[in-house]
Amino acid sequence: MSELNANSELSFDEMKAELVSLRYQVRELEQDKADLETVLEMTTEHSDTVEEELHSKAEEAVRESERRLRMIIEATPVAVVVTELATSIIVFVNAIAGPLAGSVPEELVGQKMTSFYVNPEERASLVSLLGKEGHVDHHEVEFIRKDGFKFWVDISMRYIDFDEKPCILAAWNDISHLKELNKAARRFVPREYLSFLQKDSLVDIHLGDHVTDEMTVMFSDLRSFTAISEDMSPQQNFDFVNSYLGRVSPMVRKNGGFIVKYLGDGIMAIFPGDADSGVQAGIDKLNQVNIYNAERIEQRRLPIEIGIGVNTGHMMVGMIGEAGRMQGDAFSDDVNLTSRVEALTKYYSVSFIITAATKNSLVDSSGYSIRFLDKVRVKGKQKTLTLYEVYDADLIESRLLKQKTHQRYESAMQHFYAQEFSEAQLLLLDVLQQNPKDKVAWRHLMAVTKCIENGVDDNWTGTTIMTSK
């Protein structure tokens, strides 16, 4: 009220001055408004200009980066193929990929990448792996060209935007030659041996790499080699040994073992698993020899004979030699002993001897035809070895006769070690009456007879002492 009163008290001149001031303020406000509008307009326009400029710069950068990418891809010494993610259609290939895929790059564009896979499902699984992991690195894949030529590649994949489309960039190297080399190298150091030494590649093998464990070792040898090879030329000799080894060696692998080394016509093999695999491999080898002999007899050639010794114990398996030339080997007392055991097959005229250590390690010894062979002390060793004969792979007649006389034979041997020589003699005579070709029984009969004739002293144990290796 008081303010109203104050205003009402303004004179005409004052009101006029007030009006002028108000008009001036309105002009200023109008100027400010116009300025603000101009500033707003300028700011918006500036913003649009800069945005447009940045956008074209970004587009140019993308185009530049694609140009650079193409340049890099062209210059790279590996084959590069870009395919559309949705269709698997090739949209770009570099100069290296063309000849490898058996075509010029221009002809490859537009084709489906899937058709280059020997197994097209492999591409699907690689793409799904790429989806899961975001990258695929160094997968080995077999490719096929239009002319049917197949080759192996080492392939890696990445997602990439190419010509503004989601694509897959695949880079690959032809590794066919490398694979051939690896295959060749594996013939010298088998894959099983590598994995046994816990190595991924031959490159990782070093002198002194080894594994120490309880394992089963097998020695086998061609017994009649000298007689058979006498009239052969060197080439025939090689062909013969390789033909024999080619038949028996796979039996080692088949049973989970690996050949550590060849010793002329001999084989040294290791079975890291149970002892059964070693025994089964021995039986399989002898069965192969039986088949081979049947063929040889048909060709009027002399049959061959082999001896196999198997033992189970602690041993070291690894690489020996020098850095420039190395080979696999196994050693320990048990390994040396196995070589002696194998040599004893000749002495006892049997094909396959295992030690008590092996027999006792068998998961199921009743699954095999095994009979006691002898107690021996080999030259240079103090320990008495108990040996067994495995006769599963004897020819059928011999095997049946050994099975038939098995009980009597075993009980004869028990009487023998109990110094009940007459009982042993009677039982052995009975065995031999049924199976006169049983050379082991003959040998024991001679020993028993000698004991009856000469008597035995208090220290007698019945152990056969070997005086030569």
Add this chain to the structure above:
Amino acid sequence: MEIQHEDYMLQFIRENNTIICSGSFRLTGSEYVPIMDMLNSIADEKTDFLNINLTALKFLNSSGINTLCRFIMRLRKNEVTKVLVIGSNEFPWQKKSLANFKKLLPSLELEFK
């Protein structure tokens, strides 16, 4: 008088009444306060003439152009009418945006190098 930063620089060379604005200004509104303060104090010196050298100004965001507009308005208010803005042909945005300064200060002259 000057403000220096890794990305930008604002300098006033009193000897020839020249403001040099260079680099890239990507600041937020409030970050322009010290810049605005410096420009206002230059405007308030009411010099006879003023050169604004923007030849090395690569980038200016919206808040930046807003700051410059207010500076031009301040010059107009202070009756500093002899103003020469020197831009660069190297940065295309300058051609469009700087021309608009004339709407705020018609006497302002523009030159591009």
